[in-house]
Amino acid sequence: MRVVLALLLAAASPAAGQVAGFVVRGDAIEAPLAGLVGDAARGEAVVKNRETANCLICHSIPDPREPFMGEIGPPLAGVGGRLSPGQIRLRLVDPTRVNPGAIMPAYHRTHDLLRVDPRFAGRPVLGAQEIEDVVAWLVTLRE
Amino acid sequence: MIRRAAAALLLLAGVAAAADIRPSRDFLSPELRAQQDDPSRHPGWLWVEEGEALWARGARSCQSCHGGIESMAGVAARYPAVATDGALLNLEGRIERCRTEQQGEAPFGYESEPLLSLTAAIAQRSRGMPMSVATDGAAAPFLERGRAFYETRQGQLNLACGQCHDDNAGRRLRGDVISNGLGTGYPAYRLEWNTLGSLHRRLRACSLGVRATQLSLGSPEYLALELYLAARAQGLPVEAPGLRR
Numbered sequence: 001m002r003v004v005l006a007l008l009l010a011a012a013s014p015a016a017g018q019v020a021g022f023v024v025r026g027d028a029i030e031a032p033l034a035g036l037v038g039d040a041a042r043g044e045a046v047v048k049n050r051e052t053a054n055c056l057i058c059h060s061i062p063d064p065r066e067p068f069m070g071e072i073g074p075p076l077a078g079v080g081g082r083l084s085p086g087q088i089r090l091r092l093v094d095p096t097r098v099n100p101g102a103i104m105p106a107y108h109r110t111h112d113l114l115r116v117d118p119r120f121a122g123r124p125v126l127g128a129q130e131i132e133d134v135v136a137w138l139v140t141l142r143e
Numbered sequence: 144m145i146r147r148a149a150a151a152l153l154l155l156a157g158v159a160a161a162a163d164i165r166p167s168r169d170f171l172s173p174e175l176r177a178q179q180d181d182p183s184r185h186p187g188w189l190w191v192e193e194g195e196a197l198w199a200r201g202a203r204s205c206q207s208c209h210g211g212i213e214s215m216a217g218v219a220a221r222y223p224a225v226a227t228d229g230a231l232l233n234l235e236g237r238i239e240r241c242r243t244e245q246q247g248e249a250p251f252g253y254e255s256e257p258l259l260s261l262t263a264a265i266a267q268r269s270r271g272m273p274m275s276v277a278t279d280g281a282a283a284p285f286l287e288r289g290r291a292f293y294e295t296r297q298g299q300l301n302l303a304c305g306q307c308h309d310d311n312a313g314r315r316l317r318g319d320v321i322s323n324g325l326g327t328g329y330p331a332y333r334l335e336w337n338t339l340g341s342l343h344r345r346l347r348a349c350s351l352g353v354r355a356t357q358l359s360l361g362s363p364e365y366l367a368l369e370l371y372l373a374a375r376a377q378g379l380p381v382e383a384p385g386l387r388r
Contacts, residue, residue: 056317057316057317058316067318068315068317068318069317070314070315070316070317071314071315072307072311072314072315072316096301103302103306103307103310103311105299105300105301105302106301113297113298113299113301114295114296114297114298114355115297115298115355115356116297116298116299116354116355116356117298117299117350117351117354117355117356117357118356119354120299120354121299123299125299125300
C-alpha cells in the first residue's frame with residue numbers, strides 16, 4: 001500500500017520529471033534512484049557546499065578543516081556504520097517518512113510544500129544523481 | 144512530561160510557554176551584549192539621534208502634539224496594536240498614520256531612513272520595559288493568524304519557525320546561536336547588513352532561509368506574526384535598538 005502511494009505521489013507531482021520514483025520498504029529505499037551510480041567524491045562536495053544542500057548548517061562531519069558546523073542534527077561521523085545505504089537514502093529523500101515531525105527537510109520531494117519561493121518551486125533541493133552521490137559518501141563515514 | 148503538559152496548557156490558554164523563552168540578549172556573545180548596552184559603541188544610536196531630531200522638526204512636528212519624546216516611554220512595549228478602525232498596526236505603521244493623517248505629509252515608506260530613525264528613537268524610550276501587547280478582544284484573531292503562520296511548515300526546506308526557535312534555541316546553526324526568535328530588539332543594527340533594519344526585513348531573511356516566498360514589508364502575514372512574537376515575549380524587556388550578528 002505504501003509502495004503504491006509513493007509511486008502515485010511521485011507521478012501526480014507537477015515536477016514528476018525532476019523527482020525520481022522510489023519504493024519504500026520498512027525504513028529504507030533499497031534501490032538507487034533512477035538506477036544511478038553514486039560517486040563519493042562528488043557526494044563529499046555536495047555535503048560541504050554551503051549554497052545548495054548546506055548539510056553542515058545542522059550537522060558536523062569528521063573533518064577538522066571545516067569551521068562552524070551546526071549541532072541541530074546528529075553528527076555524521078559513523079553514519080555509514082549505523083545505517084544501511086537504503087536507510088540513508090530514505091532519510092535524504094524524505095525524513096518525514098521515518099518521523100513525521102522530523103526537522104530535517106526532504107531533499108528529494110516537491111509535493112505537499114507550502115509557500116515555496118518561486119525560484120525553487122517544483123524542484124527538489126537535490127536531484128537524483130546528487131542524492132546517490134551523497135549516499136555514496138556517507139556510507140564511507142564508518143567511524 | 145509535566146513541563147510539556149504545562150506548556151501545552153499555556154498554549155491552549157493563548158500565550159506561549161514564557162518560562163521556556165529567554166530574552167534575545169541572552170543568546171548574544173558577551174562582547175555583542177556589552178556593545179548593545181553601551182550607546183557610545185552602538186552604531187544604532189546614530190539612528191536614535193536622527194529620530195530625536197526628526198521628532199522635533201517642522202511646524203507640525205511630532206513634538207507639537209505629543210510633547211517631548213520622553214512621553215513615548217512604554218509605547219513600543221504595547222505594539223503591534225489594533226487601531227480604532229480595526230487595522231493591526233506596528234510602530235512603523237502607527238508613525239506612518241500619524242504622518243499622513245495628523246501631519247498631512249506623504250508617508251516616509253517602509254525601511255526608509257527617516258522611518259527607521261523615528262521608530263528606533265521611539266522604541267528606545269521603552270528600552271528595558273516589559274513587553275505588554277494586548278492579545279484579547281480585537282487583537283485575538285490577528286494573534287491566531289500569527290500563531291498559525293509561526294507553526295506552519297513552509298518553504299522548499301519545509302520548516303516551521305518553532306522547529307528552530309522553540310525546539311533548538313541555544314544550539315548552533317553553523318556559527319550562530321539560535322535565539323527564541325523574539326522581535327524585541329528591532330529595529331536592530333545587524334552586522335550582516337551593516338545598517339539598521341526593521342523586524343520585517345529580518346523576517347524576509349528568515350523566509351529566504353527556508354526558501355519560502357518573501358512577503359512584503361508591512362504585509363498582513365508579517366504583521367500578525369509580529370504580534371504573535373510580541374505575545375511570546377510578554378514580560379521580557381524591549382531591547383531596541385538591538386545589536387545583532
